Amino acid sequence: MELDDLTLSSSEIQALVRRIHRPVVLVGMMGVGKSTVGRKLAQALHLPFVDADDEIETAAQMSIPEIFDSFGEAGFRDGERRVIARLISSSDSIPKVIATGGGAFCQAETRALILENAIAVWLDADIDVLLDRVARKGNRPLLKQGDPRETLTRLRDERAPFYSQAPIHIKSGNFSHTRTVSQILKGIDAWL
Secondary structure, eight states, X not given: OOOOSOOOOHHHHHHHHHHOOSOEEEEOOTTSOHHHHHHHHHHHHTXXXXXHHHHHHHHHTSOHHHXXXXXXXXXXXXHHHHHHHHHHXXXXXXXXXXXXXXXXXXXXXXXXXXXXXXXXXXXXXXXXXXXHHHTTOSOOGGGSSSOHHHHHHHHHHHHHHHHTTSSEEEEOOSSOHHHHHHHHHHHHHHHO
16 A cells, blocks of 8 residues: 555544554665654654664674674574564563564565564665665665665565565655655554
């Protein structure tokens, strides 16, 4: 579902929050804004925000690049799946907003867990937007080698069939995060 820039009133947001009984999980490519938008979405919904990558680093007591270097991508994905499972099924019955890493939703077990137990939102963006955003950070293990544009394009093409399984599809771009949050709120409202 793709939505135009529509906004919900405060009372509509409050009514929406009362209908959310599971985590909202943001999926999509690195650099699409899952963490930044996720924090703003959580604030709008008055829900806690959790960045799965931060939780993975805390659990492993290593940075994500260090985990990749020590255990490879397969080892990282296994830990990622376990952390996301814990975040989704946490015993505190309060829903939350969770930002996942770019490859998390591409793993069959992790994707099934999210689709069954959460509200999955695919944040999508054009390659130029992604390139601009990932250039600001040097902690992207999958972009260490080769041309970043080529790598991002290949990853996006490979991952799109997985991301497209999320029931809510929101296009992010060079506009305000508030607009993206508004689109997500409308998407969740329509999906529920």
